Amino acid sequence: MTFGLFDILFSDKIKDAKIIFVVGGPGSGKGTQCEKVVAKYGYTHLSSGDLLRAEVASGSERGKQLQAIMQKGELVPLDTVLDMIKDAMIAKADVSKGYLIDGYPREVKQGEEFEKKIGKPCLLLYVDAKGETMVKRLMKRGETSGRSDDNEETIKKRLDLYYKATEPVIAFYEGRGIVRKVDSELPVDEVFKQVSTAIDALK
Numbered sequence: 058m059t060f061g062l063f064d065i066l067f068s069d070k071i072k073d074a075k076i077i078f079v080v081g082g083p084g085s086g087k088g089t090q091c092e093k094v095v096a097k098y099g100y101t102h103l104s105s106g107d108l109l110r111a112e113v114a115s116g117s118e119r120g121k122q123l124q125a126i127m128q129k130g131e132l133v134p135l136d137t138v139l140d141m142i143k144d145a146m147i148a149k150a151d152v153s154k155g156y157l158i159d160g161y162p163r164e165v166k167q168g169e170e171f172e173k174k175i176g177k178p179c180l181l182l183y184v185d186a187k188g189e190t191m192v193k194r195l196m197k198r199g200e201t202s203g204r205s206d207d208n209e210e211t212i213k214k215r216l217d218l219y220y221k222a223t224e225p226v227i228a229f230y231e232g233r234g235i236v237r238k239v240d241s242e243l244p245v246d247e248v249f250k251q252v253s254t255a256i257d258a259l260k
């Protein structure tokens with residue numbers, strides 16, 4: 058592996074910024090909590106799903122390929138997501154005190170690649186809700202979200218993939234002692250109290 062000057066400058070810029078992974082099933086409430094963290098702490102919120110959907114909306118060739126993958130409820134290629142996150146982080150490097158990386162890593166390998174190319178997370182926020190709760194919320198969100206993956210068939214696939222691929226991510230970082238679980242069965246503001254406690258504890 059080689060490092061260019063650009064990479065060195067990048068790591069220098071973000072080395073003091075906190076990196077928080079926000080992990081939880083589809084519809085668990087990651088986006089909802091991240092918005093509140095942005096408002097209270099001024100962190101930069103980067104949702105891998107939103108970045109990908111923006112690429113789809115641009116109508117680019119890459120966007121068309123991504124659309125097909127996401128509609129099936131599958132994971133898009135690792136390098137694609139990581140490049141997008143990195144570009145978005147660079148764009149905010151001068152102003153950002155911290156980054157909320159929402160919906161990434163989806164699998165252990167993605168976490169490892171992120172650390173190699175970008176840096177180490179100081180916290181993994183585990184937004185936990187029951188499967189049935191997530192399905193209910195997604196079906197409701199699907200009424201207005203316009204998201205092509207908020208339909209019953211795709212939701213089931215996304216949940217299966219979450220349990221299979223993403224739960225091991227939580228176990229992986231538990232080994233490092235940086236996981237804080239919040240109970241997202243509770244009302245939004247109650248969940249946010251738990252989120253705040255976890256963030257306030259960061260040095």
Ligand SMILES: Nc1ncnc2c1ncn2[C@H]1C[C@H](O)[C@@H](COP(=O)(O)OP(=O)(O)O)O1
Binds near residue numbers: 085087088
């Ligand atoms: N604690 C909570 N109680 C009730 N509804 C919640 C909730 N957190 C989120 N929601 C709602 C808002 C959305 O319509 C839906 C999914 O939330 P989201 O933040 O978009 O989830 P995610 O980003 O994890 O997919 O559930």
Ligand SMILES: [Mg+2]
Binds near residue numbers: 087088104106160
């Ligand atoms: Mg989301």
